[in-house]
Structure formats: C-alpha cells, structure tokens
Amino acid sequence: MEASAYAMASAAGLAPVRRQSGKRAGCRRAFGGDKALKRVFYQSTFCAVVTRDPPSRAFYDRKRREGKHHTQALIALARRRVTVIWTILRRREAFDPERTAV
DSSP states (O other): OOOSHHHHHHHHTOSOEEEEOSSOEEEEOOOOSOHHHHHHHHHHHHHHHHTTOHHHHHHHHHHHHTTOOHHHHHHHHHHHHHHHHHHHHHHTOOOOTTOOOO
C-alpha cells in the first residue's frame, strides 16, 4: 500500500471501509485497526473539543451543524489530525499552530 495519510488512518482504524456485496456498495465505520493508536487519536480529539481548542472546536461545531452525530464529528476531527501528523512527518517540519492549509 502506498504511504499516505489515508494509509495511516487505515492503520489506526479511522478511515471508512468499503463494503460491497455485489449488488450494493457503500462505506461503513472501521472496527479494526490498531486499538491503542485509535484510542490515542480519540482521546486527543476529545480533549481538544472539551478544552475548547479553537481550531478543533470550530471544526467539530461545523461538523455538528452539518448534521453529524457526536461520534461522527469526533472521527472526522481525528482523521483531520491524522492528516496533519502525516504532513508534519512527510515534510519533516515542526508543528506550527498558526499555519493554515493552503
């Protein structure tokens, strides 16, 4: 598998899983993956939302306004954090909270 943020999220069990029967196709929440890694991402995401980290809380609130449930919004935020971590590792840069996506 190609190294990417999606591959990292899949390893953590945070990426959606394709479910195909031959007649129907769709995605479902992943139940597999590295349980300890998934727990780390969930807890960091939950702490960011509870302590009112402004960018994280804004993203979570936006997902809730879009009609997502609490768990779905947390998973979306965890996936975003995986992407940020992947980008930091790939570029070999230090984390800068003031930097925004281009």
